[in-house]
Amino acid sequence: MGYRFDKKGFLLIPDPRERRLEKQAKDANKPKCLVVNIVYCPNGHSVMDDYVNFNSFSGIKLKIHRPNGEQGVMVLSPIFGDKSVVFIGTKPKEGEKLEVFCPHCEQKIPILQPCENCDGGEIRVLSLDENFDITNGIAFCDLVGCPSAFILHSGELIEQAYLEGLE
Ligand SMILES: [Zn+2]
Numbered sequence: 045m046g047y048r049f050d051k052k053g054f055l056l057i058p059d060p061r062e063r064r065l066e067k068q069a070k071d072a073n074k075p076k077c078l079v080v081n082i083v084y085c086p087n088g089h090s091v092m093d094d095y096v097n098f099n100s101f102s103g104i105k106l107k108i109h110r111p112n113g114e115q116g117v118m119v120l121s122p123i124f125g126d127k128s129v130v131f132i133g134t135k136p137k138e139g140e141k142l143e144v145f146c147p148h149c150e151q152k153i154p155i156l157q158p159c160e161n162c163d164g165g166e167i168r169v170l171s172l173d174e175n176f177d178i179t180n181g182i183a184f185c186d187l188v189g190c191p192s193a194f195i196l197h198s199g200e201l202i203e204q205a206y207l208e209g210l211e
């Protein structure tokens with residue numbers, strides 16, 4: 045395949061923005077994982093719990109510390125895009141930033157990046173693989189009431205951040 049030039053002699057290269065659109069279209073055709081079956085803390089503990097379930101799917105149970113020092117439990121819906129969350133033992137207010145821990149080993153849940161959809165929240169990540177892998181995980185914002193408080197695929201976020209860095 046030779047180089048292609050336009051009438052003025054400029055070399056024609058594929059527009060990277062076009063490639064991105066093509067990729068998005070391709071991704072849309074891929075079957076999506078809609079519910080998380082199991083996610084792990086950095087020490088390989090499953091944080092799934094049946095105590096609270098969402099449409100009969102086990103919730104993602106995490107320990108939380110509020111800015112006022114109160115501690116409790118937060119159970120996130122395992123369904124992608126579902127904003128349902130249940131708080132047990134404490135009732136955080138809208139806009140509070142939470143510290144988030146594994147309920148089994150108290151390991152802090154790692155921060156991937158600052159949240160772009162709220163003021164002060166950070167995106168936390170849990171791994172879909174027992175050997176902790178932030179590129180194959182789920183991510184959620186730790187600020188109560190943030191529009192990104194639901195879970196999403198961490199790999200897509202990382203890819204998005206990478207692409208935005210290129211622009
Ligand atoms: Zn743990």
Ligand SMILES: [Zn+2]
Nearest residue numbers: 159165185190
């Ligand atoms: Zn946020």
